[in-house]
Amino acid sequence: MMSLSSKIKSLPIAKVFSKDKLVASPFLNKIGIQPFRLWLANKRYHDKQYLVDSSVVNQVDQLMKDGIILVENFMSDSEFAAITKECRSFIDSDSFETSKKVGSNTIYNQSIENMDKTVYPTTTGLLNHPLLLKLFSAADKRELDPTKGDIIILIQYLVQGDGEDLDIESELHVDTFFNTYKAWLYLDDVRLENGPFSYVKGSHTNLNKDRYNNVYHYSLQKDVSGSRRVSKNEVDDLGLQETTVLCKKNTLAMANTFGFHRRLQGVNGNDRLTIAITAKRSPF
Template structure:
């Protein structure tokens, strides 16, 4: 079977495949000693920087400078106050088809921003179609693609759970990806704010050396999430990469954060069980593609249906690939959260 699958495994080296645990080539200590992982990281980073140079002219200079320096951008009062009030109230007071997942002591609820919601909440559609916002999304993701958009609610500190794995500093992958949060409520330090290590999106020589050393580790000997390609990092690792401690971003409502989650980030440890509610956006693509667009799933009429299709696909093949996002019927984003 290994011989039969060998051509597929070789082709996957030119994709976003990242699991050291499940992929015989990516997880090969022998190949990584020869530089396989380090080469994939170096090429992916070079391609990302090349694409970003082509997208840079469309992004307001102060946003671009903040991102290039820190790896994230913070934009307060990103929506006009009147529009934001209408947007928030229309979303929070209505019920929508929802899914939930529990990790450790936290429940995450997601509601797809689909055609129904965009029709019901025109203020949301206007925000997500803004040219400046999309130019920033494209620059951070390094692709001219439409992100997946959700309304996301996070409820921490539930009884009977272990530590939320999202609270451990980590990178999502070995290459750039974009996540964004438009906070519908203020986020204090007690609420578990988004946390980021400034400058960790850059693949410096120190980061490359750290990537090389971790590629030589037996994937069976480390935590499962790191072994599957989302490496965790501690204070010692940050020091080796000459990176500062992480910053917790306590921010007011109507603030947008756009970040490259190839940098080290985490969900801050919450001190209460309050809800964090946000518009959450996500974009990741094959890091080795030498073009900017060409994504058929970003076509209007298709883009807003992708989340529903993805959930339905995983429901259909749950036995084979698992489905962590369980349907909980129509729910409001706030209140009525279940523990279980």
């Protein structure tokens, strides 16, 4: 039998201080490494100081409070008309880099970084969009550079299926163990029929004893993904409520996906075109 000192020497310590959702070590998980990672990552995040641009102070304050904001009329009318035309043209070209089934639904993704800037100038121009960069840098509390992979921007086209097979994204979950941000610029009106985003406001700050216990017990399970599923009881125990994001096109929804969220199942045959933006750098 391996001694305790031998076990410690063989531990995947590098994984502890990574952005990996879980550490693949039964021993480390048994001694509580996942709640420790959650505590440490959140402490480091909240200890950081960052000078927020005055033009987005109110929006960032709201994001820190609720975990989600909606920015209506994100682009000018002419810019929005141009990006919608470009993205619809791209759909017609049937050139998406990836497509996958998620339950009964199908989602198509295309990185705008790999698109022809002369053909899709407004879409690729999002890599340098001032308001987008200000919001993400303020939320992440460090200067982010999309050209260096700090922010990933995709055209995302979601087609609703019949709902017979579960879309795992329709279950409440947290993306990972640290504060991290996603945003969606909707090129269509968001309705119940086309699979809206849903968020539990305030769930990004509730680090009570029960949450640490839930994280600990989840880390001990076998064959689980790093995105912990959240029960309705956990939401009710916190006294929080889920909010479904129904909004007009040209709205940017930005959320801290350390909070509880999901994408609702829509109605068969409906679709939704979105620009999806993600910032996921290591919390350490």
